[in-house]
Amino acid sequence: MFQAKIYVTLRKSVLDPQGSVVRKSLYALGYHNVQEVRIGRYMVVDLEVADRAEAEKQVRDMCDKLLVNPVIEDYTFELVEV
Amino acid sequence: MFQAKIYVTLRKSVLDPQGSVVRKSLYALGYHNVQEVRIGRYMVVDLEVADRAEAEKQVRDMCDKLLVNPVIEDYTFELVEV
Amino acid sequence: MKFGVVVFPGSNCDADCLHAIQTVTGQPVEYIWHKSGSVDGFDCIVLPGGFSYGDYLRCGAVARFSPVMKPVIEFARRGGMVMGICNGFQILTEAGLLPGALHRNKNLQFLCHDTYLRVENNTTPFTCRASEGQVIKIPIAHGEGNYYADPETLRQLEENKQVIFRYCDPHGEVTPEANPNGSLNNIAGICNEQGNVLGMMPHPERCAEAVLGNTDGQLIFQSLLDFWQRRCG
Amino acid sequence: MVMDPKVWREMGLTDSEYEKIVEILGREPNYVEVGIFAVMWSEHCSYKTSRPALKTLPTEGPAILQGPGENAGIVDIGDGQAVVFKIESHNHPSAIEPYQGAATGVGGILRDIFTMGARPVAVLDSLRFGELDNPRVRYLFDGVVAGISGYGNCIGVPTVGGEVYFADSYEDNCLVNVMCVGLIDQKDIKKGVAAGIGNPVMVVGAKTGRDGIHGATFASEELSEEAAERRPAVQVGDPFMEKLLLEACLEVIKTGYVVGIQDMGAAGLTSSSCEMASRAGTGLEMDLALVPRREEGMTPYEVMLSESQERMLLVVEKGTEEKVKEIFAKWDLDAVVVGRVTGDGILRIKEGSQVVAEIPARALTEQAPVYHRPTRVPAYLEEVQNYPVDSLNMPHDYNEVLLKLLASPNIASKEYAYKQYDYMVGLNTVVTPGSDAAVLRVKGTRKGIAMTTDCNGRYCYLDPKTGAAIAVAEAARNLVCSGAKPLAVTNCLNFGNPEKPEVMWTFWQCIEGMAEACRALETPVTGGNVSFYNETRGNAVYPTPTIGMVGLVEDLDKVCTQGFKQAGDAIFLIGENLPELGGSEYLKIQFGLEKGKPPALNLELEKKVQRFVLDEIKSGLIKSAHDCSEGGLAVALAECCISGGIGADITMVRRFRGDALLFGESQSCIIISVDRHKGVELVKKLVDAGVPYTQLGTVGGDSLIINVVNPGCTGCGGNLVNLPVKKIEETWRGAIACLMK
Ligand SMILES: Nc1ncnc2c1ncn2[C@@H]1O[C@H](COP(=O)(O)OP(=O)(O)O)[C@@H](O)[C@H]1O
Numbered sequence A, B: 001m002f003q004a005k006i007y008v009t010l011r012k013s014v015l016d017p018q019g020s021v022v023r024k025s026l027y028a029l030g031y032h033n034v035q036e037v038r039i040g041r042y043m044v045v046d047l048e049v050a051d052r053a054e055a056e057k058q059v060r061d062m063c064d065k066l067l068v069n070p071v072i073e074d075y076t077f078e079l080v081e082v
Numbered sequence C: 001m002k003f004g005v006v007v008f009p010g011s012n013c014d015a016d017c018l019h020a021i022q023t024v025t026g027q028p029v030e031y032i033w034h035k036s037g038s039v040d041g042f043d044c045i046v047l048p049g050g051f052s053y054g055d056y057l058r059c060g061a062v063a064r065f066s067p068v069m070k071p072v073i074e075f076a077r078r079g080g081m082v083m084g085i086c087n088g089f090q091i092l093t094e095a096g097l098l099p100g101a102l103h104r105n106k107n108l109q110f111l112c113h114d115t116y117l118r119v120e121n122n123t124t125p126f127t128c129r130a131s132e133g134q135v136i137k138i139p140i141a142h143g144e145g146n147y148y149a150d151p152e153t154l155r156q157l158e159e160n161k162q163v164i165f166r167y168c169d170p171h172g173e174v175t176p177e178a179n180p181n182g183s184l185n186n187i188a189g190i191c192n193e194q195g196n197v198l199g200m201m202p203h204p205e206r207c208a209e210a211v212l213g214n215t216d217g218q219l220i221f222q223s224l225l226d227f228w229q230r231r232c233g
Numbered sequence D: 001m002v003m004d005p006k007v008w009r010e011m012g013l014t015d016s017e018y019e020k021i022v023e024i025l026g027r028e029p030n031y032v033e034v035g036i037f038a039v040m041w042s043e044h045c046s047y048k049t050s051r052p053a054l055k056t057l058p059t060e061g062p063a064i065l066q067g068p069g070e071n072a073g074i075v076d077i078g079d080g081q082a083v084v085f086k087i088e089s090h091n092h093p094s095a096i097e098p099y100q101g102a103a104t105g106v107g108g109i110l111r112d113i114f115t116m117g118a119r120p121v122a123v124l125d126s127l128r129f130g131e132l133d134n135p136r137v138r139y140l141f142d143g144v145v146a147g148i149s150g151y152g153n154c155i156g157v158p159t160v161g162g163e164v165y166f167a168d169s170y171e172d173n174c175l176v177n178v179m180c181v182g183l184i185d186q187k188d189i190k191k192g193v194a195a196g197i198g199n200p201v202m203v204v205g206a207k208t209g210r211d212g213i214h215g216a217t218f219a220s221e222e223l224s225e226e227a228a229e230r231r232p233a234v235q236v237g238d239p240f241m242e243k244l245l246l247e248a249c250l251e252v253i254k255t256g257y258v259v260g261i262q263d264m265g266a267a268g269l270t271s272s273s274c275e276m277a278s279r280a281g282t283g284l285e286m287d288l289a290l291v292p293r294r295e296e297g298m299t300p301y302e303v304m305l306s307e308s309q310e311r312m313l314l315v316v317e318k319g320t321e322e323k324v325k326e327i328f329a330k331w332d333l334d335a336v337v338v339g340r341v342t343g344d345g346i347l348r349i350k351e352g353s354q355v356v357a358e359i360p361a362r363a364l365t366e367q368a369p370v371y372h373r374p375t376r377v378p379a380y381l382e383e384v385q386n387y388p389v390d391s392l393n394m395p396h397d398y399n400e401v402l403l404k405l406l407a408s409p410n411i412a413s414k415e416y417a418y419k420q421y422d423y424m425v426g427l428n429t430v431v432t433p434g435s436d437a438a439v440l441r442v443k444g445t446r447k448g449i450a451m452t453t454d455c456n457g458r459y460c461y462l463d464p465k466t467g468a469a470i471a472v473a474e475a476a477r478n479l480v481c482s483g484a485k486p487l488a489v490t491n492c493l494n495f496g497n498p499e500k501p502e503v504m505w506t507f508w509q510c511i512e513g514m515a516e517a518c519r520a521l522e523t524p525v526t527g528g529n530v531s532f533y534n535e536t537r538g539n540a541v542y543p544t545p546t547i548g549m550v551g552l553v554e555d556l557d558k559v560c561t562q563g564f565k566q567a568g569d570a571i572f573l574i575g576e577n578l579p580e581l582g583g584s585e586y587l588k589i590q591f592g593l594e595k596g597k598p599p600a601l602n603l604e605l606e607k608k609v610q611r612f613v614l615d616e617i618k619s620g621l622i623k624s625a626h627d628c629s630e631g632g633l634a635v636a637l638a639e640c641c642i643s644g645g646i647g648a649d650i651t652m653v654r655r656f657r658g659d660a661l662l663f664g665e666s667q668s669c670i671i672i673s674v675d676r677h678k679g680v681e682l683v684k685k686l687v688d689a690g691v692p693y694t695q696l697g698t699v700g701g702d703s704l705i706i707n708v709v710n711p712g713c714t715g716c717g718g719n720l721v722n723l724p725v726k727k728i729e730e731t732w733r734g735a736i737a738c739l740m741k
C-alpha cells in the first residue's frame, strides 16, 4: 500500500487572495519578516496498490483529471510505501 | 532567507467531509484502489530571517497563533534555506 | 420551447430556476436528474446555482463528472443553448465548456448583494432583448466568483466579444469599486466562441418577479425564448 | 460490582442523582447506563432546573397546532398550511470553535424543522459578543458569521434576519442562537414518536464517529480551562450531507411510510431513541453493531453518546424498510435498520447478542430530576437602578452624539454580517435584512410570513422582568411594523450558572415578564431552549431571553417597510416619548454607563399602538413604519431616512431634557409616515382610538433636521440636529466593517 502526499499550489500568475490576507495578518501580528505567503491544498490519498510505478501513474492521473485544476493550479506529489 | 512549507491536516477523529466526497468521486471515476482521502492545507511562507533556529521559532509561533486551528487541526512544517 | 434544469446533489437554486423560467416564459420546464444519461427533448439546459457536492475540493470539480454532463457537453457541442448560473458557471469552466476558472473572492468572504451589470454583447441568445451597454441590476451570492483566465485567453475572450456581462456602477462605468470579487476585467459572465453556452455568476432568477422588488432578470429568460422563436437575435 | 463515585461525578451526576438511578433500576447501573443517564439528566437535555418556570408560560391559543414538547412548534396560517419554527443555542461550542460551533448550530436547528416534515424556508441568527476592540472577539464574530454563512448558504436556506449585540458581559461567553422557520401542509406533520410495536427503527444519514461525546454535559457546566481540556472532539458540520438528508427525509415523509422521526441532536442516539419511545409510551430495542461507523473500535458507550451531525432516527411501517432504503439510496445516503419498537417501555441496547444497557425509556425523560433552586435578589440591582441618571450633563453637540450612536456597533448596520448570508435563495424573501422584520412570501398565495428575533440583554440585566417583557413587545412591534399580525413565540433563554440564587432569581423574573407580555399580546410560546452556565470565572452573561417571533401578513401588497417613501409625506410618532434615559445606548456611548432603570413597558398602551398601526398599514393609510429601539427617536428617524434615501424635517416640543427626547428609548413608539393629505384623517383615527401621538414633521430634502421648540423659555429651543443623510448613512453603514479591519 502507498500513501500519496499531494501538494497543490496556485500558479504563480494567479493572485492568491487568501495568501495576501494571511500575509497582512501576520504582519499585523508583528511578523515583519514575512515576505510572501501562498496557500494551497494538501491531500493525502491512501492507495491499495502493490507497485510503485502503478501508484505513481494512478496518482498523476487523478490529479490531472480531478484533484487539480490546471488553469490555476500546479501540483507535486510524493509517494511513501506504508 | 528561509522558506517554510507548512502542512496542515484535520485531526484524526475530526470528520473530513471534503475528503469523503473526493474519495467517493475518485471511486466513481474508476479508482477502486483508493482507501482514504484526507484534505488539508499547504502553506508556503517566505521569511527574511538569517538564522534557522529563529526561523523555526517564528514559524511555530505563527502556526500556533494564526495559521492553524489547534481545536481541529494538526501541523508539521519543513524549513528550506533559499 | 422546453427548458431543463439539472439537479446535482447539493444544487439549491434548481427550484428557483424552474420557478423563474415558468413564471417569465410560460414554457414547459423540467428537472434533469444528475444521473440521467440523456438530455433529449430539451431546447435549453440550465445548470443552476448552489453547492454541488458541497463545493468540496473546488466548486464544480466533482459535479462535472456527473453522468448527465456527458450528454450536456454533447448538446452544447451541437449548438444547444446551455446556461450556467453561479455554481453552474463554475461547473461549465471545470468541464471545459467555458475557459478560465473561478476562485476565492478577493476579500475571502461570501458576498450576497445586488450588483450592476453592463451588457457587453447583445447578439447572444441570452441577451438579444437587451441593448448594448444596457445596465441591469442582478444580485450575486457566491464565495468563489473571482474570474481568472491566462492573458492569452483573456485577450481572445475580449476580441471575440465573449465577455457578456461586466460589473459596473449604476451608470454603467466599469470601475474597480464596482468589482465585488476581484474578477479580471470585471467579468461577471462569458460565453463560448459559438455563443451558445453562457456562464454568469449573478442570479437572474432571483430578480424576475415584481413581488421580489426587481424584474431585471426577466431580460435573460425572455431573450432565450425570443431567440428560440426567432423574434430577436 | 459497585461503581467508583468518581465515574458518575465526572459525568456530571450528583450522588443523590446516582442513588435515584439505582432506585429506578432496582440495581447498580453499568458504565454505559450511567453515561446514558448522565447525558439525559444533564441540564441541557432534562431542563431539570428550568422546567418549573417554563411551565408558567402561556402555550395555548387558537392558532397553535403544536406547543412545547416536540422538536418544534407549529402555528396555523390558514389554507391547510402551517409554520414550523424553533430557536436553539450553540453557545458553548461556538466559544471553542466559532466556525464549526455556529455551523453545526445551524445544522441542528434545520433538522429540528425538517424532522417535523416541514421544508425550512428561513434562518435567523441572534448573536452576542464582547466588545470589538478585543481581537479575540473579532475572531469569534468573524468565525461565527462565517460558520452560519458556510452552512446556511450551502444547504440553500436563506438567513433573513437576526441581531448582533456587543457588550463586555459576553466577552468570555458569546451567544449564538439560531432560529429556523419552515413551511408545511398540515396533513404532512410528523412527530417524534416510536409508535407501533414491531415497527423497524432506522438510522439514516451520516456515519457515527467519536464527535462531541458528552457535548450535552459540556453545555451544562461553566466554561473553564479544565472544561476546555476535557472538551469532546469538535463536531464538524457537513452541510452537503445535510442537504441530501433534508431532501431525502422530505421525500420519504411524503410517502406515508414514516411513523415517527427525530433528529439526533445533543446526546445523539440516546436522546432520540428514548424520547421517541417515551412520547409513544413504547420501548425500543437496538443493536449498536448495526450502526454505520466512521471510526474503528468504537465502544457501545461511544456509539450511544456520539454527537455526530447530520443523522436521523426513523420509525417506519413494518414492511416498508426496503422502499425507504431506496429513497435514501437515491440521495446517496445510508439507511439501516438497527432495531424495532417494543411494548415493554424499555430502551434495550445490544451489541450483537449482548445486552449492554436496559433502562425504562421514561426514566430518562419524565423521571429526570426536577430542581426548585433557591433564588435571591442580586445585590447589584439596587445600585444600578437608582443611579441618578438625571444629574448627568446634557451634550453640547447633538450632531456629534447622533453620529456616535449610529457608529456604535449595537446600532450600526449589521450588513457586515448579513452580506455574507445568502438571504435570497428560495425566491421568497420579500423584505430582506435591514428593516424591522423579514417577510417571506408563501408561494401560490397572497400570504406572507414575517419573522424577527429580539432581546436587549442590558435591559434584562437592569430589570429582568421588564427587560424580558420588552423583548416580547419589541418582537411583536417589529412584526407589526412590517404589516404582520404576531402569532407565536419561541425563546432561547441564555443565563449564567443557575446554582447561584441570583441567576435563578433573574431567570424567574424574565419568565414572569415574558409570560405577562405573551399573554397580553396573545403570542403563546410554542417551545424554545434553555442555555445555562454561560459564565466564566464568576462573570455571567447579561440575562438574555431571546425572543423569536413569527407573524402572518394576510396580503403581500400591504407589506410595510421602515424607509420614508416620498417627499412631502407627513411624519408622526405613534405612542408616547417619555423622559427615560435608563439603560440606553446613549448612556453607554456618552458616559460609559450601563445603568438606570430601563424604559417602562405599559402593555395596554403597547397593544393599542400595535393594533392601530397594523390596522392602518392594512388600510393603506400608513406608508412606512419603524419602531424606536436602541438609540431612541433620533436613531429611528435616521434609519427611516437611510432606508428611504431621503431626508426629513422634524420639529418637536421640548417637554423634558433634550437628550432624553432624542435618545431615550421609550417603549411602544412607532414612527410612521402618511401621504400629506391624509394627516387629518390619521389624526381623527388616532383620537377616536385613544392612541397618543405626536406630529413630527415632513419627509423631504437630503438632510435629517431636528428642531426643538421650547414654549416656556425663549432661546432654549433651536436646531439640535442637521446632518446630510449621506453622512448619516456612511457612518452607520461602515462602522462595523471599519472596526473589523
Ligand atoms: N446577525 C444578523 N443576521 C441577519 N440579519 C441581521 C443580523 N443582525 C441584524 N440583522 C438585520 O438588521 C436589521 C436591524 O436589526 P436590529 O438592529 O436588531 O433591528 P431592530 O432594532 O429593529 O430589532 C434587521 O433587519 C435584522 O434582521
Ligand SMILES: [Mg+2]
Residues within 6 Å of the ligand: D163, D453, D454, D455, D629
Ligand atoms: Mg432588535
